[in-house]
Every structure is written in C-alpha cells, then in structure tokens.
Amino acid sequence: MQIDRWLSRLLLLIGIITVISGAVQMFLPATILEIIGADTGSGLGRHTFAIVGMFMVLFGGLLVQGVKTAPRHTPLILWASLQKLGAAIAVGLGVSGHLFSAIALTVAAFDLFSGILGLWYWKRLTDR
Secondary structure, three states, X not given: OHHHHHHHHHHHHHHHHHHXXXXXXXXXXXXXXXXXXXXXXXXXXXXXXXXXXXXXXXXXHHHHHHHHOOOOOHHHHHHHHHHHHHHHHHHHHHHHOOOOOHHHHHHHHHHHHHHHHHHHHHHHHHOO
C-alpha cells in the first residue's frame, strides 16, 4: 500500500501543476505559444490555446478531486488520465506537423507519464 500513497501524492502534484500551467496558458497564451515555438501572430490561435488552458484547469482539478476522494470516485482518475494521454498525442502530432518546436515534446512526455501513472493508480484502485 506504500506504492498507492506514493502514487496518490504524485498524481495530486501532477493535478496541481496542471491547474497552474493551464491557468497560465489561459491568461498568457501568446507567451506559452512562444516558449513552445508556435506561431503567436494569430488571434484565433491564441484564443484556441487559451481555451485549451481552461480545459487543463478543469481536468487538473478533476484529477485533484479524484485523488482526494479515492476510492469513492475512481472514474474521475480514469477520465483525467485519458485526457492526459490525449494531450500527449495531440502535442506529439503538433510537433510532427511543425506547429510546435521539439521543446513541446517535454510537455507531451509529461502528459504521457501522467496518463500512464493515472491509469496505473486507477487500475490498482479498481482491482481492490
């Protein structure tokens, strides 16, 4: 059960980081787009990126709530983990399509790692 405590703390931290980074992306989309090597000139691009930030805040909060209320609300962990895996794929596609620079692969790797950890924790909770 020590691993469950470690996983829950790590996922709680990941959820908090997701909320914070999503809020920054929501309010400073051009800055974040510049950091990941994307075009910052399009108002539509900045607006869409800010909307993605809003969903990061929501799904980060979902992960935090899921971990804090586990095992009662394990589906929250499942859905937040699936969002992380989807984000990893989307960012990876953005890099391969030359929308983002290779630095964005660090974001994809973080989301992939987070999604896998979340699914592992979810599976451990549902197997009990």
